[in-house]
Amino acid sequence: MLIKRYLLNEIISHLPKKEISLIVGPRQAGKTTLMNIVREHLNAKGERTLFLSLDFEKDRPHFHSQTTLIDRIKLEFGKEKGYVFIDEIQRKENAGLFLKGLYDMQIPCKFIVSGSGSMELKEKIHESLLGRKRLFELNTVSFREFVNFRTEHVYENRLNEFFRIDNEPAMSLFLEYMNFGGYPRVILEDTKEEKRRIIEEIYQTYIEKDISFLLKVERIDAFGEMLRLLASHVGNMANLNNLSASLGISNQTVKNYLAYAEKTFVIKKVNPFYRNVRKEIIKSPVIYFHDLGLRNYSIGLFGKFTLPAQDGFLFQNFILRLLNEISDRSGISIHYWRTKDRAEVDFVLDKRDSIIPVEVKCIILKYPGVGRSMRSFIKKYNPEEAWVINLHLKAVLRIEKTIVRFMPFFELLKELTA
Numbered sequence: 001m002l003i004k005r006y007l008l009n010e011i012i013s014h015l016p017k018k019e020i021s022l023i024v025g026p027r028q029a030g031k032t033t034l035m036n037i038v039r040e041h042l043n044a045k046g047e048r049t050l051f052l053s054l055d056f057e058k059d060r061p062h063f064h065s066q067t068t069l070i071d072r073i074k075l076e077f078g079k080e081k082g083y084v085f086i087d088e089i090q091r092k093e094n095a096g097l098f099l100k101g102l103y104d105m106q107i108p109c110k111f112i113v114s115g116s117g118s119m120e121l122k123e124k125i126h127e128s129l130l131g132r133k134r135l136f137e138l139n140t141v142s143f144r145e146f147v148n149f150r151t152e153h154v155y156e157n158r159l160n161e162f163f164r165i166d167n168e169p170a171m172s173l174f175l176e177y178m179n180f181g182g183y184p185r186v187i188l189e190d191t192k193e194e195k196r197r198i199i200e201e202i203y204q205t206y207i208e209k210d211i212s213f214l215l216k217v218e219r220i221d222a223f224g225e226m227l228r229l230l231a232s233h234v235g236n237m238a239n240l241n242n243l244s245a246s247l248g249i250s251n252q253t254v255k256n257y258l259a260y261a262e263k264t265f266v267i268k269k270v271n272p273f274y275r276n277v278r279k280e281i282i283k284s285p286v287i288y289f290h291d292l293g294l295r296n297y298s299i300g301l302f303g304k305f306t307l308p309a310q311d312g313f314l315f316q317n318f319i320l321r322l323l324n325e326i327s328d329r330s331g332i333s334i335h336y337w338r339t340k341d342r343a344e345v346d347f348v349l350d351k352r353d354s355i356i357p358v359e360v361k362c363i364i365l366k367y368p369g370v371g372r373s374m375r376s377f378i379k380k381y382n383p384e385e386a387w388v389i390n391l392h393l394k395a396v397l398r399i400e401k402t403i404v405r406f407m408p409f410f411e412l413l414k415e416l417t418a
Helices: 007-014 031-044 066-077 095-104 119-128 143-150 159-165 167-180 184-188 192-214 220-232 240-247 251-263 292-298 312-330 372-381 411-417
Strands: 020-025 049-053 082-087 109-116 133-137 267-272 286-289 333-338 344-350 355-360 385-390 395-399 402-408
Touching: 007 020, 007 031, 007 133, 020 031, 031 049, 031 082, 031 109, 049 066, 066 082, 066 095, 095 109, 095 119, 143 159, 143 167, 143 312, 143 411, 159 167, 159 402, 159 411, 167 292, 167 312, 184 192, 192 220, 192 292, 220 240, 220 251, 220 286, 220 292, 240 251, 251 267, 267 312, 286 292, 286 312, 292 312, 312 333, 312 344, 312 355, 312 411, 344 372, 355 372, 372 385, 372 402, 402 411
Parallel strands: 020 109, 020 133, 049 082, 082 109, 267 333, 355 385, 385 402
Antiparallel strands: 267 286, 333 344, 344 355, 395 402
């Protein structure tokens, strides 16, 4: 059984639009599989389709120029309308200008294009196709997609009830996801040994192809060590000076490496929330990983967690992924809050007209209690509500005019299906 990806319906809904449907995301997150499913959907409707990949040697001659590609398309479709799928476009030099030219020729085709998150894909293609494309980001499998796959979608849209009522098997799935993450090939393997082999292959392919070949990074050893350091300090502010000293490279090179890691969908930077530049942190980002399994692998902890409380920062990273799904649907921006006297709140959801501070606790709370940092934030900003996300406790209390909601993490799944 295939893993159902929720991005599928969005892409299918975009097929009638002339804009290029541009699917980006980390290597081996399932982009090619998703494109094949979309193609099967069109074939079932009797539509004409053509699938080409720059990973296939036989297809590469068709990308020598726009003319050679159009000749191949005309051979397939004649003068009729069709759907052209192009996979691994980041391998094409000047890919953005290449696609821009095809689009501007007004040929009767809809292009569905994918590629891994290299600098070429995220920058030059993005700029060249301004107004000509819609961007779809496919990350590794989300927790919601993973649990629905494992439970054969029996509890779809009711996952919070599944966790509340059938807690033991549900928490087993939670621990599995915390350990191994969301790469589709890792999920589909049965044994820990095979999962490890796959994640190692994914990591090495990323380093060799995206970082070394596509982005021309020479100090691969320093880049890999940077990922290890970031993984061991997930949820902490990135200090350029410390990273530079530890890696033996310049601050500018560290900045470049961080940008590469972010644009290839390996790390996620969360920037500070502030209103008072004298008392609050305003610059340093906090670093998280897009995929928990890759984070665990990079520091030798892949498959080694047995209790959630073993790593509170891993749980914090997990919560960020859930919050990112909510923000993607609602336009909320996610930040963190720190003051110079060390008060801190893990996340701040900025809705423009209101804010929600979020504290993450990887423990089984027995009663609701609010710490000094959260109280400090509430006193300063007077939010309508605040969240304390934990393992099991569901409760509500009030601090002045702020309603503090204590939420089991699985309640966020209800927010996603609301």
